[in-house]
Amino acid sequence: MKDKNMSNGNIFFILLKTRLLIARPFFIGKLINLSIWAFCSLFITGYVMQQFGLSSGFGTFQIAGIIGTAALFEIYPNVITMVLDFASAKTISYYLTLPTSAWIVIASMIIGFALQGIGLSFCMIPLSKMIFLHQMNLLRIAWPKLIITIIIVNLFFSSAIPAIAATIKSIDKIGNTWSRFIFPLWFLGGFQFSWHNIYSISKPLAYFFLLNPVLYVMEALRSTILGYEYALPWHLCITIISIFCIINFLLSYRQMKKLLDFV
Numbered sequence: 635m636k637d638k639n640m641s642n643g644n645i646f647f648i649l650l651k652t653r654l655l656i657a658r659p660f661f662i663g664k665l666i667n668l669s670i671w672a673f674c675s676l677f678i679t680g681y682v683m684q685q686f687g688l689s690s691g692f693g694t695f696q697i698a699g700i701i702g703t704a705a706l707f708e709i710y711p712n713v714i715t716m717v718l719d720f721a722s723a724k725t726i727s728y729y730l731t732l733p734t735s736a737w738i739v740i741a742s743m744i745i746g747f748a749l750q751g752i753g754l755s756f757c758m759i760p761l762s763k764m765i766f767l768h769q770m771n772l773l774r775i776a777w778p779k780l781i782i783t784i785i786i787v788n789l790f791f792s793s794a795i796p797a798i799a800a801t802i803k804s805i806d807k808i809g810n811t812w813s814r815f816i817f818p819l820w821f822l823g824g825f826q827f828s829w830h831n832i833y834s835i836s837k838p839l840a841y842f843f844l845l846n847p848v849l850y851v852m853e854a855l856r857s858t859i860l861g862y863e864y865a866l867p868w869h870l871c872i873t874i875i876s877i878f879c880i881i882n883f884l885l886s887y888r889q890m891k892k893l894l895d896f897v
Contacts, residue, residue: 646742653746661750668707669753669761672700676765694769694861697762698855700827701784704758704789704818705751706848709798712747713811716799720893730791731895740796740886747792748785755784779868780858787851790875793882800889823848828856830864847878 680693689695719725729739749835763770798811823846843849854871856862888894 636856642738643733646738649732649739649742650746650822653742654749656744657750664708664711664750665754665757668704669757672704672758672761673765676700676762680766680769683815690739691769694762694766695856696826697758697766697770698859699852700762701755701758701859702787702848702851702855703820703825704754705784705788706816706851708747708751708754709791709795709816710812712792712795713799713802714808715806716795717802717808720799721805726890730894736891736896740890743796744789744792744883744886747795748788751788751792752784752811755788774859774861776858776861780855783854783858783868783872784826786872786875787855790795790847790851790879790882793879793886796886797889800832800886800893817849822846824852824856824869825877828862828864829853829866840878847875850874 642857676693676696679688679696683692684690714728726739726743730736732739732860765771798815802808802811822843824843829840829849832843850866852864854868854875857865857868857871
């Protein structure tokens with residue numbers, strides 16, 4: 635049993651290393667693309683829109699949204715990569731023939747996606763500081779909580795990728811990932827508002843919004859970065875996000891097994 639466990643562990647790290655080596659040449663390009671989008675969003679909301687009556691603190695308020703979005707938006711390109719692999723190279727089928735369990739293969743895939751997302755998420759912090767300078771106080775950030783949050787958030791989003799890709803199946807349906815999943819969750823998930831804002835408008839609507847897991851991501855990040863007093867409790871957010879991580883992983887295994895018919 636011990637030898638088998640060591641073998642599983644070795645295969646896991648080999649698969650993880652392979653995925654990271656394949657992804658490494660594309661990381662800088664992803665970071666540049668994300669930084670351009672983040673800069674435009676933060677600059678406009680932080681400086682330009684104030685001329686139209688927007689709150690002076692709204693730019694820094696959106697920093698949490700930018701960091702959370704960095705992880706969320708990674709779902710789409712990674713789903714595309716997986717669906718294309720299903721249709722052509724089928725490297726996932728090869729990985730499943732290795733002398734280890736399917737759980738190890740899927741876990742290495744999820745962790746690989748998460749590590750890339752974690753890198754992108756953390757890069758948004760110095761970018762935000764460069765844009766807002768004195769408006770963003772790095773000493774106010776609850777760093778231990780922020781690190782934990784970014785890790786769990788990226789695991790949450792990454793664990794959804796195999797489930798979505800295995801559900802989409804077909805290349806011509808990849809667009810459904812954005813229009814039916816990513817955009818609604820993101821736009822209604824607190825990127826531009828807090829749960830407290832919705833609660834002050836309509837309590838029933840606010841409780842309905844609690845069904846959106848992205849809302850807990852934004853609230854957790856906002857409380858750790860800004861110390862936002864009206865944010866949902868951090869421990870509650872992390873607990874719910876962690877539960878969704880487990881659900882996503884189980885769904886990923888189920889959908890991948892259904893698609894690829896592995897044992």
